[in-house]
Amino acid sequence: MGKNLVGNHIRKLRFNHDEMTQQQLADKVGVTRQTIVALEKGNYSPSLELAFRIAHVFNLPLEEVFFYGDSTREK
Amino acid sequence: MGKNLVGNHIRKLRFNHDEMTQQQLADKVGVTRQTIVALEKGNYSPSLELAFRIAHVFNLPLEEVFFYGDSTREK
DNA sequence: ACTTGATGTATAGTTTACTTTACATTATGT
């Protein structure tokens, strides 16, 4: 299984920014909705490239969207 | 081929920090030397998880080690 | 009651990150 060590605030941010839907975010960053679902569930961490694109959509630095350390940690 | 859009300063940082070798960096972040080689050459971008670990070794925020945009861009 | 959009979940398949092995080159030291 390999344990995912990177957490994120995607879901929260989607709601704060325009109530954006999973599909809309997926379209904006060029992936499928399934990928967004997987990320929100913490199934795996995105590629660095995708992480940059997601952060850009929310107008935030990458490290305010994604954080390293236990998935249960928050900032 | 799919073009890698993420660049990095790994090589430069290795020399600035302790003249660290590829193997030493690889060991510190838990990958093989081949992975470091590939990253320095820009063959592909690392996983977000690996990106975090590398930045941590250099005591830098992730975005000072990796940057989004054309590989030819610098900060 | 029906449709429509948003989300949840699952699974097989493709692509890309990463490993493993291997060998060649160059520089440094003895």
Add this chain to the structure above:
DNA sequence: ACATAATGTAAAGTAAACTATACATCAAGT
């Protein structure tokens, strides 16, 4: 001259990220 460490390159294999498809549930609107 020989050994050793660091780097370059290459290629086949594994693992993880991401796609595609499909179907089910729930809420909101008409």
